Amino acid sequence: MINFEKFTLGNGLRVIVHQDASTPIVAMNILYDVGARDEDPDKTGFAHLFEHLMFGGSENIPKYDVPLERAGGENNAFTSNDVTNFYLTLPKQNIETAFWLESDRMNQLAFSEKSLEVQRNVVSEEFRQTHLNQPYGDVWLLMRPEVYKVHPYSWPTIGKKIEHITNATMEDVRAFYGKYYNPNNAILVVSGDVEVSEIKPLAEKWFGPIDNHGENIRKIPVEPIQTKARFLEVERDVPIDAIYKCWHMCSRADEKYHATDLLSDLLGNGQSSRLYYQLVKNKKLFSEINAFIMGSRDEGLLVLTGKPAHGKSLEEADVAINLEIEKLRTTLIAKDELQKVKNKVESTLVFSEMNVLDKAMNLAFAELNDDAGDVNLEAGKYQAVKPEDILAVAKNVLKLENCTTLFYKAKKK
Amino acid sequence: MTINDLRKIAPGLKSIERIELPEPEKYLLDNGIPVFLIDAGTQELSRVELVYEAGSFHQSQVLQAFFTNKCLTEGTESFNSKSIAETIDYYGAYLKKSNEKDLATISLYSLNKHLDKLLPVLHEVALKPTFPEGEVETIVKKQQQEFLVNMDKVSFVARHKFSSLIFGKNHPYGQMALEGDYENVSSGLLRKYFEERYLGAKFTIVVSGKVPEKIIEKLNRYFGKHPIKQNQNSQELPAISTIGQKNQFIAKDGTLQSALRLGNSIFNKLHPDYQKFKVVNTIFGGYFGSRLMTNIREDKGYTYGIGSGIASLRHAGIFFIASEVGADVTQKALDEVFIEIEKMRTELIPEEELSLVKNYMAGSFLRSADGPFALAELFKGVFPYGLNMEYYSRFLDTIKNITAEEIRNLAVSYLQPDSMVRLIVGENRI
Numbered sequence: 017m018i019n020f021e022k023f024t025l026g027n028g029l030r031v032i033v034h035q036d037a038s039t040p041i042v043a044m045n046i047l048y049d050v051g052a053r054d055e056d057p058d059k060t061g062f063a064h065l066f067e068h069l070m071f072g073g074s075e076n077i078p079k080y081d082v083p084l085e086r087a088g089g090e091n092n093a094f095t096s097n098d099v100t101n102f103y104l105t106l107p108k109q110n111i112e113t114a115f116w117l118e119s120d121r122m123n124q125l126a127f128s129e130k131s132l133e134v135q136r137n138v139v140s141e142e143f144r145q146t147h148l149n150q151p152y153g154d155v156w157l158l159m160r161p162e163v164y165k166v167h168p169y170s171w172p173t174i175g176k177k178i179e180h181i182t183n184a185t186m187e188d189v190r191a192f193y194g195k196y197y198n199p200n201n202a203i204l205v206v207s208g209d210v211e212v213s214e215i216k217p218l219a220e221k222w223f224g225p226i227d228n229h230g231e232n233i234r235k236i237p238v239e240p241i242q243t244k245a246r247f248l249e250v251e252r253d254v255p256i257d258a259i260y261k262c263w264h265m266c267s268r269a270d271e272k273y274h275a276t277d278l279l280s281d282l283l284g285n286g287q288s289s290r291l292y293y294q295l296v297k298n299k300k301l302f303s304e305i306n307a308f309i310m311g312s313r314d315e316g317l318l319v320l321t322g323k324p325a326h327g328k329s330l331e332e333a334d335v336a337i338n339l340e341i342e343k344l345r346t347t348l349i350a351k352d353e354l355q356k357v358k359n360k361v362e363s364t365l366v367f368s369e370m371n372v373l374d375k376a377m378n379l380a381f382a383e384l385n386d387d388a389g390d391v392n393l394e395a396g397k398y399q400a401v402k403p404e405d406i407l408a409v410a411k412n413v414l415k416l417e418n419c420t421t422l423f424y425k426a427k428k429k
Numbered sequence: 430m431t432i433n434d435l436r437k438i439a440p441g442l443k444s445i446e447r448i449e450l451p452e453p454e455k456y457l458l459d460n461g462i463p464v465f466l467i468d469a470g471t472q473e474l475s476r477v478e479l480v481y482e483a484g485s486f487h488q489s490q491v492l493q494a495f496f497t498n499k500c501l502t503e504g505t506e507s508f509n510s511k512s513i514a515e516t517i518d519y520y521g522a523y524l525k526k527s528n529e530k531d532l533a534t535i536s537l538y539s540l541n542k543h544l545d546k547l548l549p550v551l552h553e554v555a556l557k558p559t560f561p562e563g564e565v566e567t568i569v570k571k572q573q574q575e576f577l578v579n580m581d582k583v584s585f586v587a588r589h590k591f592s593s594l595i596f597g598k599n600h601p602y603g604q605m606a607l608e609g610d611y612e613n614v615s616s617g618l619l620r621k622y623f624e625e626r627y628l629g630a631k632f633t634i635v636v637s638g639k640v641p642e643k644i645i646e647k648l649n650r651y652f653g654k655h656p657i658k659q660n661q662n663s664q665e666l667p668a669i670s671t672i673g674q675k676n677q678f679i680a681k682d683g684t685l686q687s688a689l690r691l692g693n694s695i696f697n698k699l700h701p702d703y704q705k706f707k708v709v710n711t712i713f714g715g716y717f718g719s720r721l722m723t724n725i726r727e728d729k730g731y732t733y734g735i736g737s738g739i740a741s742l743r744h745a746g747i748f749f750i751a752s753e754v755g756a757d758v759t760q761k762a763l764d765e766v767f768i769e770i771e772k773m774r775t776e777l778i779p780e781e782e783l784s785l786v787k788n789y790m791a792g793s794f795l796r797s798a799d800g801p802f803a804l805a806e807l808f809k810g811v812f813p814y815g816l817n818m819e820y821y822s823r824f825l826d827t828i829k830n831i832t833a834e835e836i837r838n839l840a841v842s843y844l845q846p847d848s849m850v851r852l853i854v855g856e857n858r859i
Contacts, residue, residue, distance in 0.1 A: 038471050041799050076436045081718050083439050086785045088792020090717075107792050112440035120436055137730025137755075144685040145733050145753050151581040225432045253683065255577035287514035296567070297511065303571040323578075326570060356519045363521030363540050366472050371800055 018375050018391050021212045022383075028200025029223050032379050032388050033215045034207040036372050042108040042208030045376040046118055047384055049203075050196035051098040052175075053168040053236060053314065061175020064095040065139050065184055066192055070102065072131025075124035080117060087113040095173050098313045099384065105373055108209050112218060119222035122202065125193055127186060136182055143178050151254045152424060162248050163262050163420045167239035167314060198228040203383050207376040239264070239315060246420040251427050256303075257330050260422040261320040261337065263413050268311045268385055274397045275405040276309060276413060280318050281357040282349065282406070283307040283340070288356070290340055291322070301328050301336050313385065318413055330423045344410040348403045361398045445791040447825055450798060450818040453635070453808055456645050458653030464645060465808065467637040469801040473541045475638030476802055477548075479555055479652075480809065483533035483626035486601045486743070490618060491610050496569060497622040498528035501535060503564035505553035510564050513550060522547050524554070530602055531743040532813060533626070541641045552651035558623060560616045573611040580608075583681055583688035583854040584753055591690045594677060594850045595747055597670035602745060631657050633812070637805035666744055669694055679854045687759040687855025689735075691766065692749035693848050697741040698814050702839060704827040709839045710739050712786050713773055714750060716793070720769045721750070729765065731758045743813060748843070756856050763851075773840040777833040790828045794821070 020034040055062050070093070071080045084091055089106030104114055147153045156172045164170035175181055204223065206215050242264055266272045284291040284307025295302045305322035324333040368374050382390040453465035488494040502524060503510045517524045520543035525536045537551050579585040589605060596603030634652065636644055696703055707715075714721040714737025721735045735752035754762040778786075797803055798821070811820045 036471065038469075039799050041796055077439075079718075082785065085716065085718050085789040085792075087442050088445055088788045088795065090789075090793060090796065105796055107443075107445055107795055109443040110440075113442065116436070116440050123436070134727060134730040138726055138733055141686070141730070141753075141755055142733040144755070149583065149685040149753075151578050221432070221435075253581075255581060256574050286518055288511065288518040293511060293514075296571070297564075300567060303574045323574060326574065352519075356515070359521035360518055361521075363474070366474055366540060367538070370470065370472055370474075370802070 018369060018379065020379055020388055022388055023216065025199065025219060025224050027224065027226055027228060028198075029219075029226075030203045030383060031215070031219045031223075032203065032205045032383060033210065033212045034205070034372070034375055034379060035210060035212075036207060036375070037209045039208060039372055040108055041105050041372060042111050042114075042206065042210060043103065043105045043371075043373040043376040044111075044114045044118065045101065045103040045205040045207075045373070045380045046122075047203045047205075047380040048100045048102075048196060049201045049232060049384060050100055051096050052171065052173045053097050054196065054232075054234070055168065055171075057168065057171075058180070059184070059188060060171045060177075060180045061139070061143075061173070062180070062184060062188065062192060063100055064173050064175070065135060065181055066189065067093050067095045067100050067102075068135040068139055069131060069189060070121055070125070072135060073126035073128050074121035075126060077117060077120050078126070080121065083113060084117055089113070097169050097173055101377070101380070103373060103377065111206070111208075111210065115218045115222040118204075119226065122197060122199065122223065123226045125197070127189060129186065132184070132186060132189060136184060139181050140178050143174050143181065147172070147174055152252075152258055154252075155260055155422070155424065158248060158250060159260060159262060159420070159422055162246055162422070163264070163317065164239055166237045168236060169239075169312065169314065194229040196232055198230060198232070199223060199226050200228050201232045203380050205376040205380045207372040207379070236314065242418050242420075245416050247423075248420070249423040249425065251425045254424070254426050256323050257426050258321065258323045258424040259330050259333055259337070260424065262420045263318045263415070263418050265309060265316050265318045265413050267315050268313055272405075272409055273311065275401045275409045276318060277311070278354070278357050278361070278398065278401055279344070279406055279409050279413070280307045280309045281360065282353065283344065284320060285357070285360070290344070291320075291337070294340055295322070295333075295336055299336060300325055301333055330425065334421065341410075341414045345407075345414055348407050351403065354401070354403055354406065358398055358401070362395055365395050442788070444788065445795060445825075447822060447829075448795070448798070449822050450804065450807065452818050458645075458649050460653050460655060460657045462632060462634060462652055462657060464634040464636065464648055465812070466640050466644065467635070467801055467804050467808065468640040469804060470638050473639055474539065475541055475544065475636060475641055476536055476538050476805065477544075477551065477648075478534055478536045478635045478637075478805070478809075479551075479632055480635060481533045481627055481630060481632045482531065483622070483630070484529045484531040485604060486530050487626055488622060490613065491604050491606045492614050493618055493622045494533060494626075495528050496565070496572075496614050497619040497627070498526045498533045498535075499572070500560050500565050500568055500619055501526060501554050501558045501623075503568060504559050504561040506557040506559060507553055508550065509561075513554065516550050517547070520546050524551070541639060544641055545647070548647055548651050555652070556628065556655060560619045560623070562616045565614070565616045565619065569611055569614045573608065576606070576608065576611070583684055583686060584751075586679060586681070587688035587690045587751070587852055587854045590677070590679065590854075591692070591749065591850070591852060592747070594852060595669075595692065595694050596745070600667050600669055602742060629656060629658055631659060635805050635809060637801040639801075669745075675850050677850070677852045679852070681855055684855045685756055686753045687756050687853050689752045689754060689759070689762065689766075690749060690852040691849045692747060693845070693850060695739065695746040695748045695843060697743070697746040698811070698816070700746075702843070703739075703741070703746075704824050705831055705835060706739060706839055706843055707824075708786065708790065708828060708831050709773070709836055709843070710737055710748070711790055712778060712782070712836065713737055713769065713840075713844070716786075716789060718785070718789070720772070721766065724769060725752070725754075725762055725765050729758075729761070731755055731762045731765075735762075759853060759855065767846055770840075770844050770846055773844055774837070776837070778836055780833070783833055783836070787828050787831075791825060794825060794828075
């Protein structure tokens with residue numbers, strides 16, 4: 017149970033405060049409702065590049081990290097297809113420094129040419145390090161455009177190609193900032209040994225005077241229903257073949273979300289999952305296999321990844337996977353097996369409430385999706401899933417015509 | 430003052446007071462196994478860890494320690510691997526194994542309400558594993574495949590090779606597994622290591638979290654009854670022997686980035702300069718605002734990240750600098766690393782930077798002590814050396830009192846480019 021209080025400033029900034037007196041550390045999380053799905057298809061990777069630029073100095077603070085480190089703090093950020101999320105932790109006695117830092121860069125970024133130039137390089141190196149110079153690193157560069165034909169999830173957060181990043185201009189930067197980095201497009205969470213009565217005046221003081229420069233009006237095309245199985249094959253300089261399969265699934269807010277999540281756990285989360293047990297242990301067809309979901313705000317994906325064991329072909333591996341899937345689509349699962357994945361989710365949730373930063377993030381994401389209070393309803397929603405729900409989701413999602421398969425073949429040497 | 434004037438001035442800061450971390454409560458089981466309890470946290474969960482002196486340092490053949498640890502859960506006298514995995518998953522628990530150079534660990538994470546169902550499994554895994562041949566073979570093949578994939582990553586190749594360059598490949602800390610070594614792993618080899626280093630060996634139990642009721646009684650039932658002998662640790666430590674070049678280049682064609690690793694062997698936690706050198710390292714490459722990051726990432730954009738660190742082992746230490754840089758700027762990045770070393774050795778750190786680092790390190794320490802598992806990690810970082818939590822109060826004092834002169838002198842003594850191994854993995858464009 018995460019207790020919290022919520023209030024909204026005049027400019028639309030939503031503020032959530034969670035009190036946890038057990039720690040000397042306080043966490044601040046700011047989530048901006050902008051991600052790679054908001055990008056222009058010809059300027060991809062921009063939301064993530066912009067995340068880097070948010071550290072390149074604001075009107076009154078030339079280097080974001082320096083005063084934070086001086087206050088004993090640490091920070092990081094990440095960008096996804098849906099959001100850009102910034103977070104920091106610091107000793108609670110220095111909490112006002114966090115308000116000062118975050119409000120200054122929300123109020124007025126410095127738009128330094130030098131920062132743009134350097135971060136274009138840094139992000140290009142990140143692109144190489146994570147997506148190109150890495151075995152299987154380009155999988156999502158290949159897979160996403162095959163799975164999403166019109167929706168902007170068709171490119172990964174890092175972008176379609178490095179040129180989109182190196183071509184970013186200061187004009188793009190200013191426009192993006194004006195459109196998305198506004199108080200009414202953000203959620204602020206403070207979590208730690210703090211009182212609402214001390215946080216509210218700080219929020220009013222530092223964030224209250226910030227104006228909105230624009231409005232985030234989304235027009236994101238809806239992905240049409242996939243009606244035919246899709247298949248892709250590539251050959252790369254990797255030592256071992258790999259297989260990837262994606263099925264379209266519901267959005268994070270959909271009522272079928274929890275059943276779909278449990279379905280992916282049953283299939284391939286951990287050593288007692290069906291795919292691991294049958295295909296790695298029993299039949300020795302795979303050396304590893306996993307299933308998981310991308311719980312995105314728009315319709316997401318259920319993903320399966322695996323590497324066939326030495327000497328086994330991708331074709332026979334694929335057949336074996338489909339066999340396991342067919343079982344889930346035709347037979348009601350036993351209560352015990354379902355209880356197992358529910359228990360796992362329950363404990364994952366308890367473990368995810370161990371520190372103030374994780375709790376702050378959980379609250380911010382729940383508020384974005386619908387309401388911060390949902391963090392305390394999640395466990396119940398998972399417990400309510402019945403074997404019939406799993407069967408229904410399996411029938412509907414794990415259909416052949418809803419699937420895209422990638423054979424990632426090792427180049428013969 | 431208007432808000433716009435206020436924004437120009439940083440809010441005042443309060444420094445972090447010296448803190449004393451509580452010592453864990455110590456108990457002895459009937460057979461003399463020590464148990465340490467760290468009772469903290471807000472959630473009804475706990476972690477029970479069994480810590481063995483069974484890292485790769487003690488093995489007679491490469492991969493022996495790794496796979497012994499890895500295969501503990503592959504079958505026991507009463508359970509097969511599937512029922513172990515089923516039980517752990519059914520109760521929403523995590524059973525993690527880790528194997529390092531000195532120590533090997535088995536950790537059970539669980540909600541307190543399920544602990545009674547899980548301790549019997551932990552007991553079997555720790556005392557009665559059978560290392561079934563078929564299961565061992567599957568795990569070894571899987572790891573061998575993973576190894577092959579990893580060897581395609583420049584950073585992995587660099588990390589993999591680095592210790593052997595520092596210590597020599599015949600040194601227990603310098604051993605390096607190759608693809609063929611996986612063929613020599615057998616059930617018997619693991620069984621032998623298990624009998625030497627786990628079964629009947631002295632180990633330590635660390636429990637952290639909201640410590641469940643009657644935990645000592647329960648642990649005694651499962652881990653306090655079997656006889657324990659003293660560990661055989663008399664083996665002489667071989668000398669470090671690094672023959673040949675200090676500069677090593679491993680070619681990997683078609684790579685867009687080169688992995689850089691520089692460093693040397695150094696003292697461990699027991700040395701009087703260790704804590705002070707941690708400060709030197711932080712300034713140089715130990716945090717986001719470090720000299721290396723500021724110059725090579727934030728100013729030049731040659732890399733996504735670069736850092737340095739000091740790793741303390743039971744019988745030695747390693748100082749290292751690590752990065753992946755754009756292939757065409759490899760030499761430039763290297764040059765800048767040496768420029769930064771030279772600055773550390775010749776110039777006094779400005780007061781403003783030093784005070785920042787001191788505050789940062791104190792805050793960072795506070796974070797590292799936040800929560801029961803974090804406290805347990807800190808404890809595991811000192812007890813193998815015969816130290817206690819007082820070590821950390823001393824560390825805070827060291828951070829507070831160190832001077833710019835001391836930092837420069839330490840850099841002169843311990844940041845020596847000529848004694849560093851330089852390893853580059855990537856395309857040859859230098």
